[in-house]
Amino acid sequence: xxxxxxxxxxxxxxxxxxxxxxxxxxxxxxxxxxxxxxxxxxxxxxxxxxxxxxxxxxxxxxxxxxxxxxxxxxxxxxxxxxxxxxxxxxxxxxxxxxxxxxxxxxxxxxxxxxxxxxxxxxxxxxxxxxxxxxxxxxxxxxxxxxxxxxxxxxxxxxxxxxxxxxxxxxxxxxxxxxxxxxxxxxxxxxxxxxxxxxxxxxxxxxxxxxxxxxxxxxxxxxxxxxxxxxxxxxxxxxxxxxxxxxxxxxxxxxxxxxxxxxxxxxxxxxxxxxxxxxxxxxxxxxxxxxxxxxxxxxxxxxxxxxxxxxxxxxxxxxxxxxxxxxxxxxx
Amino acid sequence: xxxxxxxxxxxxxxxxxxxxxxxxxxxxxxxxxxxxxxxxxxxxxxxxxxxxxxxxxxxxxxxxxxxxxxxxxxxxxxxxxxxxxxxxxxxxxxxxxxxxxxxxxxxxxxxxxxxxxxxxxxxxxxxxxxxxxxxxxxxxxxxxxxxxxxxxxxxxxxxxxxxxxxxxxxxxxxxxxxxxxxxxxxxxxxxxxxxxxxxxxxxxxxxxxxxxxxxxxxxxxxxxxxxxxxxxxxxxxxxxxxxxxxxxxxxxxxxxxxxxxxxxxxxxxxxxxxxxxxxxxxxxxxxxxxxxxxxxxxxxxxxxxxxxxxxxxxxxxxxxxxxxxxxxxxx
Amino acid sequence: xxxxxxxxxxxxxxxxxxxxxxxxxxxxxxxxxxxxxxxxxxxxxxxxxxxxxxxxxxxxxxxxxxxxxxxxxxxxxxxxxxxxxxxxxxxxxxxxxxxxxxxxxxxxxxxxxxxxxxxxxxxxxxxxxxxxxxxxxxxxxxxxxxxxxxxxxxxxxxxxxxxxxxxxxxxxxxxxxxxxxxxxxxxxxxxxxxxxxxxxxxxxxxxxxxxxxxxxxxxxxxxxxxxxxxxxxxxxxxxxxxxxxxxxxxxxxxxxxxxxxxxxxxxxxxxxxxxxxxxxxxxxxxxxxxxxxxxxxxxxxxxxxxxxxxxxxxxxxxxxxxxxxxxxxxx
Numbered sequence: 001x002x003x004x005x006x007x008x009x010x011x012x013x014x015x016x017x018x019x020x021x022x023x024x025x026x027x028x029x030x031x032x033x034x035x036x037x038x039x040x041x042x043x044x045x046x047x048x049x050x051x052x053x054x055x056x057x058x059x060x061x062x063x064x065x066x067x068x069x070x071x072x073x074x075x076x077x078x079x080x081x082x083x084x085x086x087x088x089x090x091x092x093x094x095x096x097x098x099x100x101x102x103x104x105x106x107x108x109x110x111x112x113x114x115x116x117x118x119x120x121x122x123x124x125x126x127x128x129x130x131x132x133x134x135x136x137x138x139x140x141x142x143x144x145x146x147x148x149x150x151x152x153x154x155x156x157x158x159x160x161x162x163x164x165x166x167x168x169x170x171x172x173x174x175x176x177x178x179x180x181x182x183x184x185x186x187x188x189x190x191x192x193x194x195x196x197x198x199x200x201x202x203x204x205x206x207x208x209x210x211x212x213x214x215x216x217x218x219x220x221x222x223x224x225x226x227x228x229x230x231x232x233x234x235x236x237x238x239x240x241x242x243x244x245x246x247x248x249x250x251x252x253x254x255x256x257x258x259x260x261x262x263x264x265x266x267x268x269x270x271x272x273x274x275x276x277x278x279x280x281x282x283x284x285x286x287x288x289x290x291x292x293x294x295x296x297x298x299x300x301x302x303x304x305x306x307x308x309x310x311x312x313x314x315x316x317x318x319x320x321x322x323x324x325x326x327x328x329x330x331x
Numbered sequence: 332x333x334x335x336x337x338x339x340x341x342x343x344x345x346x347x348x349x350x351x352x353x354x355x356x357x358x359x360x361x362x363x364x365x366x367x368x369x370x371x372x373x374x375x376x377x378x379x380x381x382x383x384x385x386x387x388x389x390x391x392x393x394x395x396x397x398x399x400x401x402x403x404x405x406x407x408x409x410x411x412x413x414x415x416x417x418x419x420x421x422x423x424x425x426x427x428x429x430x431x432x433x434x435x436x437x438x439x440x441x442x443x444x445x446x447x448x449x450x451x452x453x454x455x456x457x458x459x460x461x462x463x464x465x466x467x468x469x470x471x472x473x474x475x476x477x478x479x480x481x482x483x484x485x486x487x488x489x490x491x492x493x494x495x496x497x498x499x500x501x502x503x504x505x506x507x508x509x510x511x512x513x514x515x516x517x518x519x520x521x522x523x524x525x526x527x528x529x530x531x532x533x534x535x536x537x538x539x540x541x542x543x544x545x546x547x548x549x550x551x552x553x554x555x556x557x558x559x560x561x562x563x564x565x566x567x568x569x570x571x572x573x574x575x576x577x578x579x580x581x582x583x584x585x586x587x588x589x590x591x592x593x594x595x596x597x598x599x600x601x602x603x604x605x606x607x608x609x610x611x612x613x614x615x616x617x618x619x620x621x622x623x624x625x626x627x628x629x630x631x632x633x634x635x636x637x638x639x640x641x642x643x644x645x646x647x648x649x650x651x652x653x654x655x656x657x658x659x660x661x662x
Numbered sequence: 663x664x665x666x667x668x669x670x671x672x673x674x675x676x677x678x679x680x681x682x683x684x685x686x687x688x689x690x691x692x693x694x695x696x697x698x699x700x701x702x703x704x705x706x707x708x709x710x711x712x713x714x715x716x717x718x719x720x721x722x723x724x725x726x727x728x729x730x731x732x733x734x735x736x737x738x739x740x741x742x743x744x745x746x747x748x749x750x751x752x753x754x755x756x757x758x759x760x761x762x763x764x765x766x767x768x769x770x771x772x773x774x775x776x777x778x779x780x781x782x783x784x785x786x787x788x789x790x791x792x793x794x795x796x797x798x799x800x801x802x803x804x805x806x807x808x809x810x811x812x813x814x815x816x817x818x819x820x821x822x823x824x825x826x827x828x829x830x831x832x833x834x835x836x837x838x839x840x841x842x843x844x845x846x847x848x849x850x851x852x853x854x855x856x857x858x859x860x861x862x863x864x865x866x867x868x869x870x871x872x873x874x875x876x877x878x879x880x881x882x883x884x885x886x887x888x889x890x891x892x893x894x895x896x897x898x899x900x901x902x903x904x905x906x907x908x909x910x911x912x913x914x915x916x917x918x919x920x921x922x923x924x925x926x927x928x929x930x931x932x933x934x935x936x937x938x939x940x941x942x943x944x945x946x947x948x949x950x951x952x953x954x955x956x957x958x959x960x961x962x963x964x965x966x967x968x969x970x971x972x973x974x975x976x977x978x979x980x981x982x983x984x985x986x987x988x989x990x991x992x993x
């Protein structure tokens with residue numbers, strides 16, 4: 001069970017209470033009631049947890065889930081193990097939303113941590129850390145030796161930061177685990193609530209966001225970037241990956257190692273990006289895509305499909321580079 | 332008369348002094364002099380105020396204006412009521428600029444509010460507000476009960492904030508009225524001076540910006556967004572509309588209710604957007620456009636024309652979605 | 663010799679030590695050893711400094727360089743004066759990186775200035791400056807009379823700011839020279855480390871960034887912009903140029919006078935832009951380009967080639983405006 005340490009988890013709840021919460025009309029009276037301890041992704045869910053499946057894309061991992069219960073649709077339920085109880089609903093995300101709210105009430109909002117205190121209050125604890133002025137630090141924070149934290153920055157409770165990091169000014173870090181030798185430039189916001197919602201005609205509904213941000217060793221994040229915390233799983237930036245300024249990384253994105261992204265790139269939710277990938281400035285990548293290793297994406301491209309290893313793409317929508325050049329010639 | 336409470340208004344000025352200021356050469360000696368109390372939009376101007384008309388797009392509202400005087404061009408003057416005195420000039424915006432500067436000297440700059448003080452100074456006044464550390468608050472501010480304000484944020488003078496809002500860290504709010512249950516994530520800047528100027532060969536001229544920002548109940552603004560104050564009228568975001576990170580909303584934009592905008596969207600000045608509209612990440616919308624209700628705009632689209640209710644568009648420039656798909660197939 | 667006053671320069675180093683550092687295998691035993699005092703651009707390098715040439719684009723200025731030594735490639739060495747010692751290497755940028763690190767160790771990182779102190783500590787020195795609350799100021803800073811600095815902003819050591827500037831809140835200025843009457847809106851970051859690196863399969867290498875930012879008189883920078891310091895030469899924004907919000911200006915960019923850029927524009931490294939140029943929102947310009955005077959670039963364009971004076975372009979990639987219109991008609 002992955003630890004969502006940044007939120008107090010409620011529960012456990014009886015299975016039949018969960019059925020009631022999602023307005024599931026199927027008769028489960030033959031099933032003996034049991035307790036459910038949390039909501040998790042297909043991969044991370046344990047035998048006493050509920051998970052969800054909302055796309056055929058994930059059938060390989062869904063077939064292996066250990067979850068006791070899975071919220072899914074009629075069509076997708078065949079991609080789940082026999083022993084998993086399938087709760088078939090019309091609107092999977094809405095049902096997941098309702099269950100998540102039971103375990104993590106309040107997690108659809110981005111409450112500021114009011115317990116932070118001036119770093120001068122912790123002189124002994126952080127004697128090997130180099131602080132600027134007016135740095136605010138929450139409870140149960142760890143910061144490794146040799147790390148710099150610039151003036152006016154805020155490290156919220158439960159964040160862990162490794163050694164020899166360089167954190168600029170006006171940075172906020174929350175809901176995050178930061179490796180060693182990570183550089184975060186001025187004004188970046190790490191671990192903020194993701195943009196999770198369910199569109200509804202009268203009033204859109206916010207989705208609880210309970211994942212973390214993990215920045216691995218050697219990562220560099222440019223100025224004024226935003227890295228959203230994961231919704232249920234985590235947002236991860238791999239070792240030695242460098243991001244320029246004004247970059248937006250949405251919830252659940254996983255970027256590989258040693259990648260480079262130029263300024264103003266935007267990556268939509270749940271997309272994964274391989275190692276050694278280079279992304280030109282202002283490029284955008286749609287959600288739930290898989291971008292391979294050693295991929296090169298031209299500046300200002302709009303990527304709307306998966307991209308295999310070693311490909312070069314460009315355009316809006318992005319196509320293989322040689323097709324893009326050919327199309328330009330025809331005009 | 333709309334109250335531009337965030338600036339001290341000068342005047343009133345005699346009508347003939349205004350004619351002189353804009354270098355209007357038409358002979359008005361037959362008109363008896365009278366006092367003018369302000370400059371306002373076509374809709375908001377009262378019988379003792381001056382307004383302006385610079386585009387045939389606004390002829391429906393211009394015909395109903397109550398303004399005593401309207402700065403306009405030769406061609407557009409026919410779209411104004413008979414009783415309205417038409418000041419016909421070559422460069423309408425330049426003339427409006429000159430008159431605005433009389434009433435609001437200094438309003439073309441974004442002076443910081445130097446009167447803000449630590450929220451600890453106001454413990455009694457805001458006893459039902461939850462403050463982080465180092466929050467700065469100006470004069471004559473109202474904040475409703477149950478609202479959170481994260482550390483290091485600034486609320487400048489005369490701002491009103493409703494109940495149960497969640498305001499993150501590194502947020503600045505100025506020249507704004509904020510409803511109830513509004514969420515502003517870390518690093519967003521609300522009510523800053525709009526980008527108003529008149530391009531001139533030797534030295535561009537800044538335009539006074541005297542409008543407000545109004546965020547209605549339930550609005551969510553993502554991290555590192557910028558919402559500019561209106562130039563003469565206001566910038567308004569309607570109820571329950573959600574904005575992701577890095578979004579730019581220019582002066583005088585009006586967004587309807589229950590809309591969703593993904594990250595890095597930019598909306599240019601004076602554009603209006605209907606209700607329940609969904610805008611994909613990195614899309615841009617030109618200025619002075621009218622986007623209808625229930626419109627869907629694809630990611631990274633560049634919208635350069637009005638869009639009717641219920642349409643789906645995509646592309647650069649944006650076209651109806653099925654045309655976009657057809658064009659892609661032809662290539 | 664240009665003064666990189668924002669970093670302590672190491673050295674001088676014997677020429678033969680530099681050869682060793684870049685792993686140059688050519689035999690220079692016949693050259694008598696001498697001391698090298700720094701690494702500089704082709705234009706700024708003096709007789710006791712090393713420079714570099716990595717593109718035929720710069721042959722006009724490379725032929726006039728005064729540098730004693732130039733790191734370059736086999737093909738480009740012919741564009742250098744006879745008396746200049748040519749160090750021919752396979753990877754010019756990697757070699758420059760290695761030499762820059764000798765003179766400026768640590769300059770590939772963006773260490774915060776820990777010496778900043780509350781502006782109240784400097785009451786006498788800045789008696790004619792108008793400060794908000796919690797303004798932090800470093801050592802050896804100059805700020806002209808009549809300038810405003812908004813609350814929570816940071817001016818790092820050695821920065822010079824002219825008279826009558828308006829600096830908002832949450833602004834950081836470092837490694838910069840700011841002229842008179844400059845306006846910097848809330849949340850802008852001026853003089854941060856540029857995004858310099860050498861892509862390498864296993865681990866990308868950061869490049870030292872030792873240049874300045876120069877903002878000339880009358881410049882306006884919008885909210886949440888980022889202006890990177892130059893890598894070796896400087897990043898310069900010319901007189902009376904206005905930038906809207908969320909704009910990214912990369913290292914070594916030079917923007918002319920009286921230009922206008924709408925929101926979310928991105929300019930890549932080392933590009934130069936002439937006077938009176940207007941750039942629409944969300945447009946992007948590739949690196950190392952030359953954009954002329956009086957150029958108009960349409961919103962969301964992607965500029966990938968040089969543009970001559972007085973041209974209007976639009977599209978992705980950007981083409982002359984009339985070609986763009988023609989292409990749209992054909993579809």
